Amino acid sequence: MEPFKNYFNQDLIEKTADIFDRGPARFDRKHFVTLAAAELEGLELKERATQIMHALDQTLPAGFDEFEEAVLASLHKSEDPSGEGLTFDGSGLMGFAAWPITDLVTHRGLRAPERALPLLKEVTKRFTAEFAIRPFLVEHRDYTLSVLNGWVDDRSRHVRRLVSEGTRPRLPWGLRLSEFVADPAPILPFLKALRDDKEDYVRRSVANSLNDIAKDHPDMVAEIAHDWLKDASINRTRLVRHACRTLLKAGHGKTLAAFGYEPVAGLTCDLSLLTPKVVFGEALEFEAIIKAPVQKAPVMVDYAIHFVKANGGTAPKVFKWKDAKLQGGHLCATRRHAIKPITTRRYYEGSHKLELFVNGVSVATADFELCI
Structure with missing residues (x-):
C-alpha cells in the first residue's frame, strides 16, 4: 500500500469535510480539518487513515443514532462503485476514502455489534470492511458468525465477499484470527456456500481463505480439494487449484493426488546440466x-x-516448471533459470544443488558451481 501513501492528502480531507458538512448531523468542519491534516506529511498510509478516523470521532455526534445517520448519508450513492476505488470526487465516500469510516464504525460499535455490523454491511459495498469486521469475530464470535451466515446469499457481491475475506484466518495486514488458525471448522460452511458464486471476485476470496487454512491444516485442505473436485465445473476447478497453490508447490502428496498427480511406478529421469x-x-x-x-x-x-x-549451509527454493502428460511414456524439456540480483535473496558462491520433482517425488539431483 506504500505507493498510495499520499492518497490521504489535504484535498481528500477537504472533500470528506464537505460531505459531512452537508449531511444531516451536527459536524464541526473546521475542527475536523485541523485535526485530520495535522503533520500529515510525516505519516504513512495507515497512520493517515487512522488520524482521519480519530478526527471524525471527535467531530461527529457521539450518539449512535445520529452517527449512523451521518455515515449512511456520507456514502456514495452507488452500492457498487468498486471500479473507481482510487477515484474520489467528493460526491460520497467510496474506495480508500471510506477506509476511516470502516475503522470508526468498529471503534465506536465494538460493544454494540447488533448496531455496528449492519452499518459495516452498507459501508463494505463502497470499500471493503474485511479489516474492520475482524475485531467483532474476536469479541463476539458466535454472534458475528450468525450474522455472516445470513449474508452468504446477499445480492451484493461485496457483502458476499466480506463473508469469506473477513473470516480469513491469516488475512494479510489484518488482525490474525487465532481461533480460526487453530480450528477453521466454523468458517468452512461459508466457503462451501460461496465456492460456486457467480463472481470470480468472490470465488478468489474463497480460494485465498483455503490457502490460509492450508498453511496450518494441509491434510484438511487436501481432503476438501478431493471432495470439491468431484464433478467440478471449470470455475470451481480453478478455485481449488488456486486454493492449493502453496500445497502443490510444496509437493504435498495428498493434494497432488486430489488433482490426479499420483506417483508414477517405474519412472526414471536423466537430468543433465548444460551449465555446470x-x-x-x-x-x-x-x-x-x-x-x-x-x-x-x-x-x-x-x-x-x-x-x-x-553460514555455508544450503536452503531449497522450489520453482514451478511443467504441468503436462507423459506422451508415450516420455517427456523431454529444457529450462533456463536466471541467477541475477534480486531484492529478496543474497547469493553466495560455492557448490549448489539442483533437485527435480515429479508429482512431488524427488527423482534426480545434480550439483553446479556458482561463481561470483
Whole structure:
C-alpha cells in the first residue's frame, strides 16, 4: 500500500469535510480539518487513515443514532462503485476514502455489534470492511458468525465477499484470527456456500481463505480439494487449484493426488546440466528426460535450487516448471533459470544443488558451481 501513501492528502480531507458538512448531523468542519491534516506529511498510509478516523470521532455526534445517520448519508450513492476505488470526487465516500469510516464504525460499535455490523454491511459495498469486521469475530464470535451466515446469499457481491475475506484466518495486514488458525471448522460452511458464486471476485476470496487454512491444516485442505473436485465445473476447478497453490508447490502428496498427480511406478529421469558452472548474472541451464512404462500419465514437474547460505549451509527454493502428460511414456524439456540480483535473496558462491520433482517425488539431483 506504500505507493498510495499520499492518497490521504489535504484535498481528500477537504472533500470528506464537505460531505459531512452537508449531511444531516451536527459536524464541526473546521475542527475536523485541523485535526485530520495535522503533520500529515510525516505519516504513512495507515497512520493517515487512522488520524482521519480519530478526527471524525471527535467531530461527529457521539450518539449512535445520529452517527449512523451521518455515515449512511456520507456514502456514495452507488452500492457498487468498486471500479473507481482510487477515484474520489467528493460526491460520497467510496474506495480508500471510506477506509476511516470502516475503522470508526468498529471503534465506536465494538460493544454494540447488533448496531455496528449492519452499518459495516452498507459501508463494505463502497470499500471493503474485511479489516474492520475482524475485531467483532474476536469479541463476539458466535454472534458475528450468525450474522455472516445470513449474508452468504446477499445480492451484493461485496457483502458476499466480506463473508469469506473477513473470516480469513491469516488475512494479510489484518488482525490474525487465532481461533480460526487453530480450528477453521466454523468458517468452512461459508466457503462451501460461496465456492460456486457467480463472481470470480468472490470465488478468489474463497480460494485465498483455503490457502490460509492450508498453511496450518494441509491434510484438511487436501481432503476438501478431493471432495470439491468431484464433478467440478471449470470455475470451481480453478478455485481449488488456486486454493492449493502453496500445497502443490510444496509437493504435498495428498493434494497432488486430489488433482490426479499420483506417483508414477517405474519412472526414471536423466537430468543433465548444460551449465555446470554458472557465473553470477547469467543462467543455470538444464535438460530433463523423463520416462515411464505407461503411455499417458499426468505429471507436475518442479525443481528446487538448494542455495548456499551465509553460514555455508544450503536452503531449497522450489520453482514451478511443467504441468503436462507423459506422451508415450516420455517427456523431454529444457529450462533456463536466471541467477541475477534480486531484492529478496543474497547469493553466495560455492557448490549448489539442483533437485527435480515429479508429482512431488524427488527423482534426480545434480550439483553446479556458482561463481561470483
